[in-house]
Amino acid sequence: MAVADFDIPEIKSDIEVPKYRKGVMAHARTFPASKPIQENLGYPGELTEDWKERAIDKMGDLLGKYRSLKVFLDACVHCGACTDKCHYYLGTSDPKNMPVARQDLMRQVYRRYFTPAGKLFPKLVGAKDLTREVLDDWYSYYYQCSECRRCSVYCPYGIDTAEITMAGREILSHVGLGQKYSNEILGKVLKIGNNLGLPGPALEDTLEGLEEDIEADTGVAVKMPIDVKGAEVLLITPSADFFSEPHVESLIGYAKVFHAAGISWTMSTYASEAANFGLFDANYDVMRKAAMRIRDAALELGVKRIVVGECGHAWRVAYSFWNTLTGIGYGGNDPFSIEMQKQLDPAYPQPQHICELTNDLIKSGKIKVDPSRNDDLVVTFHDSCNVARGSRMGTEAGGQFTIPRELIKSVVNNFHNMEDGTIGEATFCCGGGGGLLTDDLMEVRVKGALPRATALNNVVKEHQVNFMAMICAICKAQFTKVLPKYGFDMSMVGGIHQLVSKAIKLD
Amino acid sequence: MSTVTMIYAGMFYIATLLLAVGLIYKIFDYSRTPAPLVIPTTPAPTTRTGVAYRMAKEVVVFESLFKSNKWIWVFGFLFHFGLLLVLARHLRYFTQPVWFWVDIVQPFGKYASIIMVLGLAGLWARRFLVDRVRYISTPSDHLMLLLLIAIGVSGMLMTFVSHTDIIALKEFVLGLMYLDVQPLPQDGILMVHLALVALLMVIFPVSKLLHAPGLFFSPTRNQVDNPREHRHVAAWAARLDQNN
Secondary structure: OOOOOOOOOOOOOOOOOOOOOOOOOOOOOOOEOOHHHHHHOOOOOOOOOOHHHHHHHHHHHHHHHOHHHHHHHHHOOOOOOOOOOOHHHHHHOOHHHOHHHHHHHHHHHHHHHHOHHHHHOHHHHOOOOOOHHHHHHHHHHOOOOOOOOHHHHHOOOOOOHHHHHHHHHHHHHHOOOOEHHHHHHHHHHHHOOOOOOOOHHHHHHHHHHHHHHHHHHHOOOOOOOEOOOOOOEEEEOOOHHHHOOOHHHHHHHHHHHHHHHOOOEEEOOOOOOOOOHHHHOOOHHHHHHHHHHHHHHHHHHOOOEEEEOOOHHHHHHHHHHHHHHHOOOOOOOOHHHHHHHHHOOOOOOOOEEHHHHHHHHHHOOOOOEOHHHHOOOOEEEOOOHHHHHHOOOOOOOOHHHHHHHHHHHHHOOOEOOOOOOOOHHHOOOOOOOOOOOOHHHHHHHHHHOHHHHHHHHHHHHHHOOOEEEEOOHHHHHHHHHHHHHHOOOHHHEEEHHHHHHHHEOOO | OOHHHHHHHHHHHHHHHHHHHHHHHHHHHHHHOOOOOOOOOOOOOOOHHHHHHHHHHHHHHOHHHHHHOHHHHHHHHHHHHHHHHHHHHHHHHOOOOOOHHHHHHHHHHHHHHHHHHHHHHHHHHHHHHOHHHHHHOOHHHHHHHHHHHHHHHHHHHHHHHOOOOHHHHHHHHHHHHOOOOOOOOOOHHHHHHHHHHHHHHHHHHHOHHHHHHHHHOOHHHHOOOOOOOOOOOOHHHHHHHOOO
16 A cells, blocks of 8 residues: 655654644545445545535534534634644644644634524624635545543643544545545445444354363363344454454453353344444444344344453443433333343443453452462553443443453563543543544544653663553554554553463463 | 614614514524434433533533643633623612612722733734634634724723713613613714624624523533433434334
């Protein structure tokens, strides 16, 4: 693939806020979706002649459906609090990658067409007509945002640029300018059941192979069940776990946990994907359709619990949205939700994160681990953005930070956090989230990883850290690809259950 | 009744009407627009009470801004806190007899105008001195600060330099409230001060000053983090369930 050459930023001792350099990333344009990909999702195949009217109409439609969008477009005072918070700004220094400037790409149009001030005095309030140039800016810069929500932590009004990026992308898709990467994947998941487009037989083959590998390695017949009716747990995991390295090591870890705890479990060929790329634009309907496959599989298989594997955006959608979209959860009193709730075991949170499950099993002594098996490792933990700022684990606020760390510390002896301001709610995105994990955005991805690479470099120097654990398929894929460009070894990257897998005692 | 009085009285009736109608419409519009998904910025409170506490911290001490940038926080807080005391002090023109607590904060309000203007000056300086903030500033961002500073400075001039006839002013204000218009003291500084205030009232519901009501409607701040225990469905989204 022809990717323009670019300089890899230099890692400094601290994360520095650069002076802005106008337009330095304007050339970054993700590949647009082809006609069949677009039409498959019900979007126009190419930029329509009446794109401008369609865009304004769609914006009006979204403004009526999403309070977030309406309030966020009104409330910003241009205080500047967010300007140094985005990893893409820190890595690229393009001012349109400052969250407020990214929002303003839409806000200027909102003001022009939807507010009295912008209709009467456009220049005064920075309102602009929706021209082709503005649309091109949207396409370029709404695909340089990973929807990681870091800016929303620091905004005095909680403005979440992700909401605006999602709306921008939805409008773009709606006028015929969708993104190839995300829209192609959504087509596959809606048709086949996973982002990679793996059919059932291929999955079954792979899982059999993995069972053989585990047995050869440990001498224990750990199973990788799929489509088993009446199993207690349905595991929904990102399809990358089936094939990619280091993802597959975590899948092996989950299987060992279920085996050791004696929990009957299954995966599903029909719902073989945890990631829901419908999150990446504001298309509720597409996101709902993708999530409904999981409900349908759960009903079909008759499972009592639904557990989600290591995947950041997936966990946000599962934890925060599944109950809304599909009735997987509690508290619904309509027939649609009751049908699902009747089947689920109320003794467990639904859905449950694999880290919650494993951590509980270790703490209660139901599975045994030997952390010294990981003594060759000095581990740090990368909080994935959508887990950190869009979800929770456990019963307490902040459980998404404490539970993974508790779990890591129970299976390794050497652990060091990266510095404050780069972890927890302040964590930096890997640089590849939110639909940017595609080779045509490699420059954006590499530069966007600079803040994380800087923080990692510091714990490597200070504590000889040689493994960065994480719980997200995108983070794993992104870091194995871009960290080597900063001089790190890709074997430093892996899932928490890769560590569990080594430490767990199987009988 | 002089023409000037008539103009000012008319101006304030119109400005008050536009402010009230504009704000009520905006608040109605925010509240009727659904928030279909649970999107609090986590970690977030898991109870309603917790959300009230989170929101109170945002409103009273600007918690998120404090995390973000100490300079903006200092200037922003000085301005808003100063403004609060100044507004409280102004209640003496609207109440007869003057509420007891207004009497108490009155002397503080006098000096609060100084910290209010200092805060505004600091915020404005950032628009020139910090390259990123300069980049995002629109003409209206500058003019808004200019307007607020002009209101503050004209008020301070009357407090500290050239006193206006506050007895007559109070009669004018109470007259407006009870629809019995009284003459406005013919004082240049006062007339500038009042005209700018009326302008600010008109601008409020069509400008970024909407951040004040907006904050209370911000889903990332006002939602409870309980999506596994509580099913959250917007009306337009609930209709989708019925098709299954």
